[in-house]
Amino acid sequence: MGQILQAKNIHKSYRMGKQTLTVLRGVEMSLSEGEFVVIVGSSGSGKSTLLHILGALDKPDKGTIEFNSLRLDQMSSGRLNQFRNRQIGFVFQFYHLLDELNVLENVILPAMIAAGPVTWLGCKKTVRQRAFQLLERIGLAERLKHKPYELSGGERQRAAIARALINQPRLLLADEPTGNLDSKTGYGILDILKELNQQGQTILMVTHDDRIARQAGRIIRLSDGKIVS
């Protein structure tokens, strides 16, 4: 399997009033295509910050990130938007679905952003078809017209996974996707991720739960902004 992502010497700090909070101190890691990697660490260890930087939601203060030979740390914000839209799928702990849109609309949201108004009319049917398939696959075929607040936590997270996959991203980033769910529902979400990985989806997940982490192919441990194993 080829390498899809490589991060070298990543540093990141935030200003908190007059103080500077250093979160990442020279993180080095890589990810191969088709891998299911989990980053574990205690609260405040910098897991989510690393995930955001790898997913081009944030920029490192120092260091390089290569995604398929593309230098993310040197990209303009416009190209980063495009990159995030096409190559990355995000799944968040708190689902982050838009309450104004129903399940189907939430799922096709990234595809609509990717297409633009004119192209959208041409590809609308194909995208909707793909959204139906994804929602059927994760068991939400009956909930297409429901609003997020009408769904359970597990259903919302499944809808968020479908949204993350609509543009067929090369990398799925999951930030504590089971953190807000009971264990049974959480394992259900994990099963979906494992199934996706078996079908070839590269996944990078953040969790603080070792039991969940053990389900992944590789575990990266983060402590005080550094990878320790």
Added chain:
Amino acid sequence: MIGLKLSWRYFWHRRISILAVASVALCVFIVVIVMSVMNGLAGDFKEKCHRFVGDCVIRSQSLVGFPYAADFIRELEKQPFVAAASETVQGMGLMTYLGTSFEAGVEYVGIDPQKYSEVTNFAKTLQYHADKPENAFVPPDVPELDGCVLGIDLILLRSDTGEYSPSSRPFLLRVNISGFPLNPKGGFARAGTDTVSSKTFYYSDHIHSGLVRPDGGMVYIPLRQARLLSGMDSPIERSSTIHIRFADGVTAEDGTEKVRQHWREFMQSCRGKPYAEMLDSVGVQTWRQDRREWIAPMDKEKMMLALLFLMLGIVTVFIICVVFYMIIGHKSRDLGILKSVGMSSPSVAAVFLGFAGIVGIVGTILGTASGCLFLWKINDMENWLYNHYGWRVWDRSIYAIDQIPNAVEWSTLMWVAVCAMGACLVGALIPSIQAASKSPVRILQISQI
């Protein structure tokens, strides 16, 4: 596409949108009503002024008038751009109704009613001789004597409702007018007991021009009688004004400029004639310039209202701005989500500007529709208020209007709509740009907390 959809959904699902729409609609409603009424009043007043004096006025600055008006009128009537011209003699006098104690200071105007009606709307304002203005000064009961035409407020009482009390035609009412005849140099034309010149006329008609001064303080009398009263009959016949109506298609400004050229040439041709120096005090003006003393206060009020409503517009922008800050504050999590799935900052700003646009469109439509509806029924409502509570916006015994003008001008509506839309977009611009420039990571981290 998604931007428009989200704008619409935000609009439809947020109760705060109602507040934004209400504030826009209310401002549009008020501006449409006030501007329409004010434009109606100003437009109506200017039109009355225009019809009252014709397109162009040649007026002497002096009380003693100017000579050779008839000669210049003959010259003017040869010009294709002139449709009609008529001279007047004007002076101040004291009017008394014989047999009563009624006395009033008036401005008497000597005219040839036939010719004057060709230039102005004098005939149309007459009560009894609208079809035959040449008989305006012929009292039906004593046709051999001179009649006079009074301003309506000098002969009839105006009620609170703006209606004049019906009166039988007081054709045997004798009106005495006293004036001071002046010689060409401005001195009294006669000495001793003849200093004041008095003439008695029979009431023959009255005018209702809708203008306060003519209706309340003017008396029209035959031209030759006015000359006798003012002393403009000797040693050379003089006039106070020449009123001109231009041919169709000739604007007041263009026509007046041509008249000025002819007047200059006419003055040159009169050099050496007796009293030609009196022509130096004569000015040629458009009706608007001639009536500026009447029109200027109205225009000033209109301008002040426009400024007041500009301030109202600024308040609207502020309200919209506050509303959008509140809305965007509530939707900051959505901004993070949209950015995390690849929406660009301009597109995020466009979502909220689209929202503002929808608020503007809906608010403008509601405000305009309710404003037009209010205007349509404004006189009915005013009448209802008067009938039930005795209250009127404009006391008709004071203001020379019959009804509140309620005609809606499309150009005014267009301007109000464009300004309302602009105010919404300007109000939403800063919050939208601020929202778009927020870091998605920060937003999502905060919303997780």
